Amino acid sequence: MKLSFQLNGRSVETECEAQETLAELLRDQLNLTGTKVSCEVQVCGACTVLVDGLPVSSCTLLAYEVRDRDVLTIEGLARPDGTLHPIQQAFIDEFAFQCGFCTPGMILATKALLDENPKPTEDDITHYMDGNICRCTGYVPIIRAIQRAATTMAQEGKK
Numbered sequence: 001m002k003l004s005f006q007l008n009g010r011s012v013e014t015e016c017e018a019q020e021t022l023a024e025l026l027r028d029q030l031n032l033t034g035t036k037v038s039c040e041v042q043v044c045g046a047c048t049v050l051v052d053g054l055p056v057s058s059c060t061l062l063a064y065e066v067r068d069r070d071v072l073t074i075e076g077l078a079r080p081d082g083t084l085h086p087i088q089q090a091f092i093d094e095f096a097f098q099c100g101f102c103t104p105g106m107i108l109a110t111k112a113l114l115d116e117n118p119k120p121t122e123d124d125i126t127h128y129m130d131g132n133i134c135r136c137t138g139y140v141p142i143i144r145a146i147q148r149a150a151t152t153m154a155q156e157g158k159k
């Protein structure tokens, strides 16, 4: 079926199968492999992308469900000149990843969190991020990165 939607600020027109997931469309058709797939049952958060600004598991969302909606993947987060988004930079500065497999989903979930709540407490962060699993870091550096990103974004007035 035909499908058009906004992807990382650009209009996309493509086709998808009725059973095709958004993750499959992004990775296999559109070559956006920054979106990772692990559990495929909406448990780990590795496949998180934003749809109309809210985090969704692209492993279980059917591709056609994003028709006429706005999708943001990790590839769309950096500035047009290549400058990393403050959340991306904060994850680097706080060494908030090891294998990196959870990182794109973590960063996009963080963006949704900070768009909704620019000054989250540690409890707010822990609660909001509980759908994103990291097998490597023990979460402490991730929480620090989110706090650093919140501070930077507040100082820079950025979204």
Ligand code: FES
Residues within 6 Å of the ligand: 036, 037, 038, 039, 040, 041, 042, 043, 044, 045, 046, 047, 048, 057, 058, 059, 060
């Ligand atoms: S791969 Fe989608 S939630 Fe785990």
Ligand code: FES
Residues within 6 Å of the ligand: 096, 097, 098, 099, 100, 101, 102, 103, 133, 134, 135, 136, 137
């Ligand atoms: S950095 Fe390896 S799963 Fe999070």
